[in-house]
Amino acid sequence: PPHLEAPVEIDLNRPMNEILAELSKYPIKTRLKLKGTLIVARDIAHAKIKELLDSGQPMPEYFKNHPIYYAGPAKTPEGMPSGSFGPTT
Known part of the structure; x- marks a missing residue:
C-alpha cells in the first residue's frame, strides 16, 4: 500500500x-x-537442542548461524508447496 x-x-x-x-x-x-536461510522449528526442536547442551554436546552450527522461527504450519492447500505459518508460543 x-x-x-x-x-x-x-x-x-x-x-x-x-x-x-x-x-x-x-x-x-x-x-x-x-x-x-531461515530455520523453521516447532517446540520439540528447542527441547532437543536443550538435551544436546545438557549432555555436553555443542549446539549445531546452523542454529548459531541462522535465525529460528518457531512456527506451526496450517494445512497445505492443494497445488501449493506449503500452508501459511504462524508463530507458536
Whole structure:
C-alpha cells in the first residue's frame, strides 16, 4: 500500500553479527523483507537442542548461524508447496 514505507531487505545468509547490527538500526515496527536461510522449528526442536547442551554436546552450527522461527504450519492447500505459518508460543 502507498502509505507504508518500503520494507528493509535483510539477507539472512550474512553472518549473524552483521544481521543483528543491521536490525539494531531500525525501530521494532519496521517492516522487513527477509531473504536467505531461515530455520523453521516447532517446540520439540528447542527441547532437543536443550538435551544436546545438557549432555555436553555443542549446539549445531546452523542454529548459531541462522535465525529460528518457531512456527506451526496450517494445512497445505492443494497445488501449493506449503500452508501459511504462524508463530507458536
